Amino acid sequence: MNPQPGDAVPPLERTISLTDMVAYAGATWDWHKMHYDPDFVKARRLPAPVVDGQVFGALLVEQLQDWLGPECFVQKLAFTFKALVFAGETVRCEGTVVEAHGDRVVVRQRVVVVDADGKELRSAAEPASATVLLGAADGPGAAR
Template sequence: MPSLVKHCTMTSMVAYAGATWDWHRIHYENEYVKARGIDYPVVDGQVFGAYAVQAIQDWLGSKAFVSSLDFRFTQLVYANEIVRCDGEIIKVSDEGLSIDMKVAVIDSTGNIIRVVVEPMSAIVLWQD
């Protein structure tokens, strides 16, 4: 499965907050997070599910339907970090695929700094 790389900019974070109606200040307000001992706004964890589905659908196309997605956050991701979503097929059937995935913060050369979502698994069904 091809990797999906995303830069978690403040612009993309605010756009996601608007799309999901999640206006908690921890996701966009510098003064709010600094007052709580956090250096930068925190990326909304739900976005990693959206990134996983995007990676799958970019790869398999519109006939792929993600019927199940389970994941666990292991660490926070902060504004302006770059993340990469990777996956590996673990089962193939006539109905679809099972994929194990993870999301990691990476540096500018693609090296993993820390894994932030793992385990992550998806069940993908084929639609006619």
């Protein structure tokens, strides 16, 4: 694959269930009740448990690896939270290549909440920027 500036990254769409959120909490040891306890969040006038914001980082990296393959290495990822996302909502990761130099690609990404028809409801995380090294699954300096 030879990404070029302007290339669209294939979108990744995912509905984040409460089960997904509990599994993520277990993997990251983030057991704050706002991420899994419907009664806790209801008492705070929220419609459902809140998706841990770091899930967006995992999804953005998954989008890049799905597109560029398992040999890519995400060297840098940064994003800004824009709005809460709740259990049961669907998010879509979108991206565009902004730079491509040899084995280094820079991608501008975003995460949006979408309805059942795929219509954007609100931004969840943007801007996001990722620097990816191609063919470097073991990280910078890996033997090739």
